[in-house]
Structure formats: structure tokens, C-alpha cells
Amino acid sequence: MSDTDTAKGVTGEDEVVDLCRELIRIDTSNYGDHSGPGERKAAEYVAEQLAEVGLEPKIFESHPGRASTVARIEGTDPSRPALLIHGHLDVVPANAADWTHHPPFSGEVADGCVWGRGAVDMKDMDAMTLAVVRDRLRSGRRPPRDIVVAFLADEEAGGTYGARHLVDNHRELFDGVTEGISEVGGFSFTVSEERRLYLIQTAEKGMHWMKLTVAGTAGHGSMIHRDNAITELSEAVARIGRHKFPVRVTKTTRAFLDELGDALGTQLDPEDMEATLKRLGGIAKLIGATLSNTANPTQLNAGYKVNVIPGEATAHVDGRFLPGYKEEFFADLDRILGPNVKREGTHSDKALETSFDGPLVEAMQSSLLAEDPTAKAIPYMLSGGTDAKSFDDLGIRGFGFAPLKLPPELDFAGMFHGVDERVPVEGLKFGVRVLDRFIDAS
Incomplete structure (x- = not known):
């Protein structure tokens, strides 16, 4: 983002699609072994985006090529506990021959969606986080409390080279953090024109x-x-x-x-x-x-x-x-x-389960409702696992909250690890608005 772009008032909504496309184009396929092609490149890309708006991100390489990027944003009230926003940069492999519309690492925009491996798991949330952070720092809007942003390697193979490595070897990065948000939560399920449920992973x-x-x-x-x-x-x-x-x-x-x-x-x-x-x-x-x-x-x-x-x-x-x-x-x-x-x-x-209550949950509900008058947040359980398991060892209470308002006809569950993975452009922009509100309310 150039100074000219900033002067023109470019917002997080304006750039979230391009951020998502660029991340998808970096092949970070995780084959479940020591290799992690693309993870270092993705970590460097994220670090560049954060450094461009004044942060001092650090890249941690746990094994050659296996890299994560972490940065801390200072809040206005240092007495408050910090919030962690984390996402993973790796994706499961994709066989291009199975994809019927657009190549898996093309990041193409078509039919109102961004297409490619990682579009929903979880480069969409990575892009939304980057877009919100960049917008807030460009406009001088510090969060109410410290926020640690972490873009991690190896989640798709259990997090050994990513979250687990950081928790075991660099836990000082998360000093003061009590709560965290990440993937597979905050997406909509349309019940009727009068009610849209947003599933929060607890x-x-x-x-x-x-x-x-x-x-x-x-x-x-x-x-x-x-x-x-x-x-x-x-x-x-x-x-x-x-x-x-x-x-x-x-x-x-x-x-x-x-x-x-x-x-x-x-x-x-x-x-x-x-x-x-x-x-x-x-x-x-x-x-x-x-x-x-x-x-x-x-x-x-x-x-x-x-x-x-x-x-x-x-x-x-x-x-x-x-x-x-x-x-x-x-x-x-x-x-x-x-x-x-x-x-x-x-x-x-381990398995995880937390209660659906507290100020953070209230912030999720209020930020969703502000952008969707039919919204109601409800808890649900994820059948898979996330990096929240590693951060739980530090006493960080984790939630899945990557907000997306989805078309009722979209098979969202089928996008995870599936072919023709895609995320609606308007869903990304909605997520940016909700996350921005959530940071202020949290």
C-alpha cells in the first residue's frame, strides 16, 4: 500500500480481496512431512504487509522453510489483558485436475467469489485480519487493548512447526493474552429472512x-x-x-x-x-x-x-x-x-470446550448485529481441530470467529479441504467490517 493509496482513503474493505488473492497464489501446501513449500514466502509476505503500516513483525522459522509471523499492536489501555488473533498460512494439497472451474492456486475472482485453495481454510481470515490491522494503523486507530496477531505454519498437520513451536519456545510473545479468536466460526446459517444464525466455535x-x-x-x-x-x-x-x-x-x-x-x-x-x-x-x-x-x-x-x-x-x-x-x-x-x-x-x-459467555462473546454478538440486523450468535462444536489446542496450554481461551455472511445456497462445509474452494467477495468485506467493530467492542 503506497502513500498515495493511503491519501486516497483506501480502506480494509478495498484491499481485502487482493490480500486474499495474493495469499492464495502462494502455494503453501502441507504434505504432512518436514517440507512446507511456500510457508516461508507467505510469512515474509505477511511481515511486509504489517511492516508497511509501522509494526515490527518477527518471523520464526522452526525448520527450514517452516515459518510463522507474529506482531503485537499496542492498545490504549495497557492494564487490560491482550487478545490473540491467529490464523494459519498452510493449506492442504490440491490436485488441479479435480478442480472444475479455476486452478487451485490462481486466486481468480469469478461469479462474485475468490477461488482457490485456502479461500475458506483459512486465507480468508488471514486476509481479513491483515486488512483490518492495516486500515486501523493507517488511520491511527489503536485498539482498546494489546492485540497479538499470529500467522502460523503447519496447522494442517497438527501445528508442530507452527503454534506448538511458538508455545513451547517463544511463549513470551503471548504475555498477557487471555483470549483468542481464529478459524471455523462466525459464519452464517440462514434460517429465514428474519433470522440468520452465526455459529461461534466454542x-x-x-x-x-x-x-x-x-x-x-x-x-x-x-x-x-x-x-x-x-x-x-x-x-x-x-x-x-x-x-x-x-x-x-x-x-x-x-x-x-x-x-x-x-x-x-x-x-x-x-x-x-x-x-x-x-x-x-x-x-x-x-x-x-x-x-x-x-x-x-x-x-x-x-x-x-x-x-x-x-x-x-x-x-x-x-x-x-x-x-x-x-x-x-x-x-x-x-x-x-x-x-x-x-x-x-x-x-x-486434546479436546476443547469453553462456555458461551463473557464480554468477548457479547462483543461478537454486537459486532455481528451492527452489520446484520437478523444476526444471532450461537455456540457450536467443530469436528476438526485448530491451533487453539496449543494456545490453550498458555491458558488462552479460544473461540472460532472468522465472520462471514454467506449465501444460503453455498455449501460452506464442503469448501473445507474440498475442490472448487471459494469465498464470496461480499463475505470478505462483511468480515472486515465485523472484525473492525469487534476489536473496538472487545
Whole structure:
């Protein structure tokens, strides 16, 4: 942003789309290993945008190429606790051949949307945060309290090289921070012309990624083998993939169903999942997985030649457990797998759940209502996980609040890790206005 642009009164709304497009064009695909192509470049881009308006951002590289950017904005009242606004710069990989409209790293604007990998997960929020911060600093509007902005590496693989690295090695960056906001919350769900609900993420499931191993007897493929590792593992994988874990309603999900039921004028029964989910439309995918623990097989590996029975077979499973139901989850897993399957955790993290109350929640509601008279904020649980898990170790109370007003027909849940990912241009501009109000109200 040049001095000329500033003189012309360029606002956060004016530049949020370009910021989002530029971030999408930086390929920050996270393949789940030590590599992180593009993360350093993205961290440097963010640092340049922050430095341009007078901040002194720092880049932290936890491993070659794996970089995060952090800056602190001084508030007008140093006696107040600070607020953390964090987002991740990495994205899941995208196969361009699967995308039917625009290439995944093009950042093209078409049909009223910005298209590309990361458009909703979560370079939209990164762009909104940058736009708001830049606008406020250009116009000399300091926040009421200190704000720490963090743009992080590696969230899509558990945060080891991003949030976890900073929490373990640079916790002084977050001195005085008591609350934080980040992704997958604050988006709208249209009930009617008179009511639009905005889902605030106050809970998220825990994760346990695991490797399953079965040992058998190696031998010639032409022989009869009762001790076949692939057969044993396949049966276990099929059992776990088809298992229906029992419905367990946490306080967050109960509150969500009650609020949604009131808005719909009906009572929603979590025990009747089919009927309940039919009422949820496009957000059914997000909500359905928060009614129980889950375990989904994602990878299989065995053998090296068609006529050789291998001595070992392995599989990977993505397991998620509800707050308060971790022990039940593992007990169910071991019963389903049986004694011949070795289970080994590859990455684990805790479940989170906080209450839907306090001044920060009130600030969310008031800032949404100011921009959308039909708005009502309600709590919900995220079936996935975020970097809030790492910041929780510092006592930072986390919420998902990346405000977007969405068209009712948009399959928002399907955008996450999906093809043809996109975010409405007007949704980005709405988010900038809401976040700006939220900072003043918080």
C-alpha cells in the first residue's frame, strides 16, 4: 500500500480481496512431512504487509522453510489483558485436475467469489485480519487493548512447526493474552429472512491419528495361508470404518441444538440423527460429526509383489473424540480392533470446550448485529481441530470467529479441504467490517 493509496482513503474493505488473492497464489501446501513449500514466502509476505503500516513483525522459522509471523499492536489501555488473533498460512494439497472451474492456486475472482485453495481454510481470515490491522494503523486507530496477531505454519498437520513451536519456545510473545479468536466460526446459517444464525466455535474434538499394524506369516502367494496380515488388517479396518459410535451430546452441542430448534420453531432430537441433520442443510457435515466419536480409515499399505504374501500390513486411521469422552473412545477402539491389531498413536491432541459467555462473546454478538440486523450468535462444536489446542496450554481461551455472511445456497462445509474452494467477495468485506467493530467492542 503506497502513500498515495493511503491519501486516497483506501480502506480494509478495498484491499481485502487482493490480500486474499495474493495469499492464495502462494502455494503453501502441507504434505504432512518436514517440507512446507511456500510457508516461508507467505510469512515474509505477511511481515511486509504489517511492516508497511509501522509494526515490527518477527518471523520464526522452526525448520527450514517452516515459518510463522507474529506482531503485537499496542492498545490504549495497557492494564487490560491482550487478545490473540491467529490464523494459519498452510493449506492442504490440491490436485488441479479435480478442480472444475479455476486452478487451485490462481486466486481468480469469478461469479462474485475468490477461488482457490485456502479461500475458506483459512486465507480468508488471514486476509481479513491483515486488512483490518492495516486500515486501523493507517488511520491511527489503536485498539482498546494489546492485540497479538499470529500467522502460523503447519496447522494442517497438527501445528508442530507452527503454534506448538511458538508455545513451547517463544511463549513470551503471548504475555498477557487471555483470549483468542481464529478459524471455523462466525459464519452464517440462514434460517429465514428474519433470522440468520452465526455459529461461534466454542468447542472442538480431540484428535488421535493412529497407525494400525498386523503381523502375519510371509509366504508364496499360491499357497493357502490362514495367517494373512492383509486379511486380518482389512477385516479390522472394515469393522472400524463401519462402526457407529454412540451419540453423546455435550453441553455445546446441546446449546446449539436448543438455539437452532428455537429458530426453526421445533425441537431437534440428537438421538434421531437422520431427521436432525436433514434440518441443517449445508452445515450438516460440520454438525453431524460432533454428535459422536469418529474413526475413519485413511491409508492402507502392505506387500511388495503380487505373488508374495507380506509378513506385515499397516493402516492409518483418523480418530476424533468428543470433550469428556476420550477414555470411552479408546476403549471402543480396542474392542473393535481386537487383540491381533497393534495400535500406535502418530499424533494426538486434546479436546476443547469453553462456555458461551463473557464480554468477548457479547462483543461478537454486537459486532455481528451492527452489520446484520437478523444476526444471532450461537455456540457450536467443530469436528476438526485448530491451533487453539496449543494456545490453550498458555491458558488462552479460544473461540472460532472468522465472520462471514454467506449465501444460503453455498455449501460452506464442503469448501473445507474440498475442490472448487471459494469465498464470496461480499463475505470478505462483511468480515472486515465485523472484525473492525469487534476489536473496538472487545
